[in-house]
Amino acid sequence: MTKLARRGLWTPSMAGGLLLGLGLLVAAILAPVLLAEPAEQLTDAAGQPPSAEHWLGTDNLGRDNLARALVATRLTLLMTAGATAIAVVGGIVVGVGVWLSGPRVRKVGLRLLETAVAYPSLIFALVIAAILRPGVVSSVVAIGVAGIPSFARLTANLAAKISTTDYVTTARLLGVSPRAVALRHVLPNMAEPLLILATTVFSLSLVELSALSFIGLGVQSPDYDFGLLLNESLTQIYTQPTSVLGPSVMIVLTGVAVMLLGDALAARANPRQGRRAVRNPAGPPVVEIPDGDTALVRVEDLRVRVPGGAELVKGVSLTIEPGEVVGLVGESGSGKSLTAMSVAGLPPAELEVRADVLRVDDLNMLGHPDRGRLGREISIIYQDPGTTFNPSLRMGVQLTEVLRTHLGVGRGRANKLIADALAQVNISEPERRLRQHPHKLSGGMRQRGMIATTLVTTPKLIVADEPTTALDVTVQHEVLRQFRRIHREQGAAMLFISHDLGVVQELCDRILVMRHGEIVEQLTPGQLREGDVHHPYTQALMDAVLVVDTSPVRQEFS
Amino acid sequence: MTTVDNTNQVPARVGTRPALETRELHVSFGHNPVLRDVNLVVPSHTAVGLVGESGSGKSTLGKTVVGINRPRQGQVLVDGEDVASAGKRRRAELRRQVQYIPQDPFSSLSPRRTIGQTLAEALDPGKAKTSQHQDRITEVLEQVRLGADAMGKYPHQFSGGQRQRIAIARALILQPRLIIADEITSALDVSVQAEILTLLRSLKSTTEASMLFISHNLAVVQALCEYVVVLYQGVVVEQGSVDDVYREPRHDYTRGLLASVPGSEGFSLD
Numbered sequence: 001m002t003k004l005a006r007r008g009l010w011t012p013s014m015a016g017g018l019l020l021g022l023g024l025l026v027a028a029i030l031a032p033v034l035l036a037e038p039a040e041q042l043t044d045a046a047g048q049p050p051s052a053e054h055w056l057g058t059d060n061l062g063r064d065n066l067a068r069a070l071v072a073t074r075l076t077l078l079m080t081a082g083a084t085a086i087a088v089v090g091g092i093v094v095g096v097g098v099w100l101s102g103p104r105v106r107k108v109g110l111r112l113l114e115t116a117v118a119y120p121s122l123i124f125a126l127v128i129a130a131i132l133r134p135g136v137v138s139s140v141v142a143i144g145v146a147g148i149p150s151f152a153r154l155t156a157n158l159a160a161k162i163s164t165t166d167y168v169t170t171a172r173l174l175g176v177s178p179r180a181v182a183l184r185h186v187l188p189n190m191a192e193p194l195l196i197l198a199t200t201v202f203s204l205s206l207v208e209l210s211a212l213s214f215i216g217l218g219v220q221s222p223d224y225d226f227g228l229l230l231n232e233s234l235t236q237i238y239t240q241p242t243s244v245l246g247p248s249v250m251i252v253l254t255g256v257a258v259m260l261l262g263d264a265l266a267a268r269a270n271p272r273q274g275r276r277a278v279r280n281p282a283g284p285p286v287v288e289i290p291d292g293d294t295a296l297v298r299v300e301d302l303r304v305r306v307p308g309g310a311e312l313v314k315g316v317s318l319t320i321e322p323g324e325v326v327g328l329v330g331e332s333g334s335g336k337s338l339t340a341m342s343v344a345g346l347p348p349a350e351l352e353v354r355a356d357v358l359r360v361d362d363l364n365m366l367g368h369p370d371r372g373r374l375g376r377e378i379s380i381i382y383q384d385p386g387t388t389f390n391p392s393l394r395m396g397v398q399l400t401e402v403l404r405t406h407l408g409v410g411r412g413r414a415n416k417l418i419a420d421a422l423a424q425v426n427i428s429e430p431e432r433r434l435r436q437h438p439h440k441l442s443g444g445m446r447q448r449g450m451i452a453t454t455l456v457t458t459p460k461l462i463v464a465d466e467p468t469t470a471l472d473v474t475v476q477h478e479v480l481r482q483f484r485r486i487h488r489e490q491g492a493a494m495l496f497i498s499h500d501l502g503v504v505q506e507l508c509d510r511i512l513v514m515r516h517g518e519i520v521e522q523l524t525p526g527q528l529r530e531g532d533v534h535h536p537y538t539q540a541l542m543d544a545v546l547v548v549d550t551s552p553v554r555q556e557f558s
Numbered sequence: 559m560t561t562v563d564n565t566n567q568v569p570a571r572v573g574t575r576p577a578l579e580t581r582e583l584h585v586s587f588g589h590n591p592v593l594r595d596v597n598l599v600v601p602s603h604t605a606v607g608l609v610g611e612s613g614s615g616k617s618t619l620g621k622t623v624v625g626i627n628r629p630r631q632g633q634v635l636v637d638g639e640d641v642a643s644a645g646k647r648r649r650a651e652l653r654r655q656v657q658y659i660p661q662d663p664f665s666s667l668s669p670r671r672t673i674g675q676t677l678a679e680a681l682d683p684g685k686a687k688t689s690q691h692q693d694r695i696t697e698v699l700e701q702v703r704l705g706a707d708a709m710g711k712y713p714h715q716f717s718g719g720q721r722q723r724i725a726i727a728r729a730l731i732l733q734p735r736l737i738i739a740d741e742i743t744s745a746l747d748v749s750v751q752a753e754i755l756t757l758l759r760s761l762k763s764t765t766e767a768s769m770l771f772i773s774h775n776l777a778v779v780q781a782l783c784e785y786v787v788v789l790y791q792g793v794v795v796e797q798g799s800v801d802d803v804y805r806e807p808r809h810d811y812t813r814g815l816l817a818s819v820p821g822s823e824g825f826s827l828d
């Protein structure tokens with residue numbers, strides 16, 4: 001149980017689903033053995049209302065309604081499992097087959113599948129059931145086959161997505177046969193989503209099989225499943241309403257059990273869902289700045305930890321004076337981004353943040369500072385220009401957001417201001433860019449767009465989290481120039497994060513080197529240039545910086 | 559702007575066939591020409607850097623050489639043999655002589671396969687059984703400075719730099735004539751990048767493979783390659799030995815590239 005809980009498996013859905021499912025399984029196994037007599041023996045006690053002896057009454061042949069509903073569980077579950085198996089296995093075979101075939105066959109195959117999906121599967125099943133003789137096997141085959149197209153389409157879509165990954169491309173280049181690519185790479189990597197989808201197919205099949213039996217084309221007497229029980233009790237629904245209760249409740253319970261299990265599996269597949277937000281103790285929204293404290297940002301003994309686990313930032317203290325550019329350098333996992341995001345008031349929700357002081361101006365970042373002031377006074381520029389913007393909104397709407405919501409500027413004027421700012425960071429045709437969607441712009445342009453917004457909102461602090469890491473060196477150069485320029489023009493303080501000492505050396509007034517959650521060295525750009533560093537880790541970082549050597553005689557490298 | 563400068567061509571060494579040669583290669587996506595008239599030589603036992611900005615066509619060139627993209631016109635010669643006109647079996651052999659390492663170490667290894675299985679697949683695409691090739695896999699893992707215990711582990715148990723080592727091992731295991739490394743250090747921290755470059759340099763002396771090293775960073779190319787080819791808007795604008803090109807760049811674009819590396823001479827934010 002504890003092991004399950006740690007892996008995020010033991011969720012309420014999982015517990016509920018398992019409990020219900022187990023109950024149904026027990027009913028399916030035991031009921032036909034223990035309740036065969038009351039369920040199938042004809043008696044004179046026909047059409048009786050509920051009583052202590054017959055909780056849901058009896059049917060018109062004197063059989064116990066509850067017993068029949070419970071006994072029917074076995075056949076219904078077996079049939080549903082059979083139909084699901086046909087739909088899933090058939091769907092995987094067809095879906096992967098379509099994906100494996102040549103481009104032309106694939107195109108035709110996908111169109112055919114889409115057409116088949118558009119056609120209601122119950123009607124499809126009716127046709128099959130009508131052609132075969134009605135009965136247990138024919139309804140399982142009918143519903144199973146009818147479920148194949150939609151599952152095949154899902155499989156083909158998943159396969160198409162996996163087929164564009166580098167590992168599939170590499171395998172193909174190595175000469176791995178398409179069949180082996182499918183078995184080794186594609187199927188194992190989509191097993192999880194397929195399993196989740198299979199639970200949906202199961203509950204759909206249950207409903208469709210019951211419907212088929214209900215209209216008399218499914219299971220035939222003397223066999224009976226939930227659908228047929230419903231059909232039989234329909235005639236007495238006015239005289240004895242309790243008789244429909246048994247099969248209806250059983251159908252609902254089975255459906256709910258399977259959906260809960262599917263939900264639990266889906267939650268497990270998405271690891272983020274298992275994490276819980278930590279409630280950090282809230283302080284006052286503003287703090288008083290003691291006399292003589294000129295710093296714009298003050299951080300004292302910042303600690304960020306996984307609740308009950310590792311400490312990721314171990315007592316970091318730093319200050320940023322107004323207008324100062326501070327570089328925070330370290331390798332992946334050194335805690336530099338966590339530190340910066342804590343300063344910006346946006347640490348990941350599942351982490352615990354503590355500090356003696358954590359303020360930007362008089363905003364207490366440990367409390368809940370005024371959102372309007374946060375938006376106006378702190379700008380954040382993220383690493384990946386590809387995901388900073390919402391792809392479905394035009395650039396103009398997104399770039400003017402702070403102006404419109406926090407500074408109360410009208411839309412027309414906001415657009416004008418931003419267009420001017422874009423021109424200042426060397427973006428061509430700014431008016432047209434504002435009407436475009438993010439994907440039309442290059443990564444460098446988007447990053448400069450973010451910088452341009454800081455030109456008009458004039459924040460006090462800019463937090464830039466590896467803003468040039470995803471860019472080409474030439475584009476990085478241009479973006480760094482724009483950072484220098486807005487700093488010159490706006491005088492905003494900046495916290496600039498990077499893993500590259502070469503990048504921060506040119507831009508920053510002061511450089512903090514971080515490792516394993518601690519600041520190990522503090523340097524000036526001059527010290528860096530002269531190699532006046534003391535910590536071995538800083539030395540290693542310096543050695544890692546590659547510069548172009550254009551001197552006439554080239555040094556031989558070791 | 560895009561005049562072709564062939565005065566400093568990479569020399570095809572006398573007596574040895576170059577590992578790779580492209581002749582008048584044209585590649586287009588739909589009606590958009592991506593590469594125009596690209597003539598490129600990667601001599602034996604040599605590392606050639608291919609530099610250019612995003613969209614210059616450098617990745618497309620790498621992918622065309624390994625056969626992911628098809629050229630509209632022109633030839634790709636591996637070890638002196640035209641790949642397109644070779645017979646089916648010979649073509650497969652030539653393809654295995656050229657190994658490709660993609661940029662992103664997080665999508666280049668199948669998450670559900672052990673490192674041993676991934677490497678065995680390169681060696682034997684049909685069966686891909688680890689057990690038969692244990693010695694060779696251990697050897698190549700040691701070449702990239704990972705222990706043999708990596709064999710039974712899965713990709714998520716490794717860092718980005720270690721995964722890139724595994725991708726390099728997969729390329730090495732076939733003892734290819736040419737390795738195409740497509741921006742393989744761009745997604746890594748500088749400290750990890752330095753480790754990978756040190757590894758690649760040592761591999762240059764211990765293996766037979768030539769390398770086409772695709773990058774946007776001239777400093778990285780200088781640390782590894784003897785020759786450099788500069789691609790700009792799908793055209794080779796400059797090529798030659800790293801020393802010559804870096805000392806006397808002829809094309810404006812090359813000059814811009816040289817001045818873009820932070821910390822280098824000429825780099826300035828004003």
